[in-house]
Amino acid sequence: MKALPFADFAVAAGSGVWVSGVDPGAVRYDGASGAITARVEVPGEVVQALAATQDEVLIPVVFPDQLLRLDGTTGKVLARVELPDEPLREGAVGIDGDVGYVLVDVLDPRILVIEGDRITDEIPAPDGATAVRAGSGSLWVPTSGHTVERYSLKEETWKSIAVGPDPRFLDVGFGAVWVMNQGDGSVTRIDARTGTAETLPVTGEPIGGGDLTVGAGAVWLRTDSQVARIDPSTHAVTHVIDLPPGSASAAATDDLLVITNHDHDAVHLVPLPLPIS
Numbered sequence: 090m091k092a093l094p095f096a097d098f099a100v101a102a103g104s105g106v107w108v109s110g111v112d113p114g115a116v117r118y119d120g121a122s123g124a125i126t127a128r129v130e131v132p133g134e135v136v137q138a139l140a141a142t143q144d145e146v147l148i149p150v151v152f153p154d155q156l157l158r159l160d161g162t163t164g165k166v167l168a169r170v171e172l173p174d175e176p177l178r179e180g181a182v183g184i185d186g187d188v189g190y191v192l193v194d195v196l197d198p199r200i201l202v203i204e205g206d207r208i209t210d211e212i213p214a215p216d217g218a219t220a221v222r223a224g225s226g227s228l229w230v231p232t233s234g235h236t237v238e239r240y241s242l243k244e245e246t247w248k249s250i251a252v253g254p255d256p257r258f259l260d261v262g263f264g265a266v267w268v269m270n271q272g273d274g275s276v277t278r279i280d281a282r283t284g285t286a287e288t289l290p291v292t293g294e295p296i297g298g299g300d301l302t303v304g305a306g307a308v309w310l311r312t313d314s315q316v317a318r319i320d321p322s323t324h325a326v327t328h329v330i331d332l333p334p335g336s337a338s339a340a341a342t343d344d345l346l347v348i349t350n351h352d353h354d355a356v357h358l359v360p361l362p363l364p365i366s
Contacts, residue, residue, distance in 0.1 A: 092356040096349040099340035101304045102141035102161030106340045106347040107148075108356060109135040115148060117164060120342030123358045127164035131157065138181040138220070138258065138300070138338070140189065147189050149176040156182070156191055156203060168206035181258065183223030185242075190228060192221045200228065212240065215247065224261030225281035231256035237268055237277075239284060252277040253288050255295075262303030263321035269301040269310060276301065276310060276319065289324050291317055298336025305341035305361050316348055318363065328363045 095110035104120045105127075114131025118124070133150035140147045141161060148157040154172040159165065174194035176182070183190040189203040190212075198214035200221055214221075217233035228240040237256060239248045254272025261267075266279040274292030279285070292312055300311040307327075308319040316339055318328040335352025346359040 090356055090358065091354055092349065093354050095351045096354065096356050097337055097351050098135065098138045099300075099302075099338040099347050099349050100139035100141045100146060101302070101340040101342050102146050103143045104342055104344075105162065106342060106345065107139060107141065107146050107159075107161070108338075108347065108349055109139060109148065110349075110351065111356070115146075115159075115164075117162075118345070118347050118356070118358070120344040123345060127162070129157075129159060129164040129166070136178040137176045137191075138179065140182045140184040140222075142184055142186075145184070145187070147182050147184055147191075149182050149191050151175050151178075154193075156189065158189070158206075170203055170206055170208065172201065173208075177219070179220075179257075180218070181220040181222050183221045183228060185223035185226075188223075190221050190223050192218060192230075200230075219257060220259065222259050222261055222266070224266070225264075227281070229259060229261065229266050229279075231259060231268060235272075237266065237279060237286075239279075248284060250279055250284055250286050252279070252286060258299065258301045260301055260303045260308075262308070265321070267301055267303060267308050267319075267321075269296065269299065271296045271299075274312065276308070278324065287324070289319070291319070291326060300338040302338075302340050305343050305346065307341070309339050309341055309346065311337070311339040311348065316346070330359065332357065 097110040117127040133152040137149040146159040156170040158168040200212040202210035215238040253270025259268040268277040316330040337349035348357040
């Protein structure tokens with residue numbers, strides 16, 4: 090379906106999926122019906138991926154530099170947090186419980202810790218940080234050095250984990266961190282307890298844009314021309330959904346996979362579960 094002006098980042102929150110870049114700023118697609126059930130006006134431009142829990146959505150924006158906290162069902166704005174610097178473009182925001190984390194400032198990268206409606210702490214980010222996700226008691230930060238840096242929130246220490254080339258988008262689920270390596274189209278699985286990494290070949294070629302998300306019992310890799318479903322137990326690709334060429338994002342509830350495509354002003358709605366071939 091048409092989604093104007095620039096359907097981009099997607100994230101699942103409870104039984105729905107939120108998508109940025111759809112008038113008037115961000116909208117919620119219901120997982121059961123696929124209908125838009127909430128709309129939120131977003132001041133400024135959404136340039137980061139979104140993050141969510143079952144109940145809440147975090148949307149970082151620039152111009153002005155803010156973090157919006159939304160009710161995941163109604164879209165009610167729960168808080169607007171002014172940020173001291175610009176969120177890193179296309180870097181992910183993280184949330185663990187009710188604490189949010191935003192990577193800011195390409196020249197002096199650091200991770201802002203946000204509780205409720207205020208910034209409570211800052212964590213210096215590693216060199217070459219490109220994103221941040223949160224989960225399993227840690228922050229997970231891919232870097233331009235082909236690593237994911239793990240920050241233990243309890244011990245306040247960093248550990249470096251080697252992954253594939255050009256790690257970018259990532260998500261936490263099924264006891265692991267799943268990392269999209271744009272350089273060769275592979276996915277690295279990091280055991281969230283031990284930090285052991287295993288890289289899985291998927292596309293065999295670089296990915297120009299795209300996304301990676303977990304949900305609906307699977308890992309979903311969004312590339313420039315398809316979405317691949319990865320079984321988190323067997324690590325095998327079970328389904329491939331071909332798309333018109335173009336980049337954006339994907340997110341899944343138990344009943345619906347939402348795939349955005351900003352190059353075609355579209356959102357693709359795919360009922361779940363997918364048929365077994």
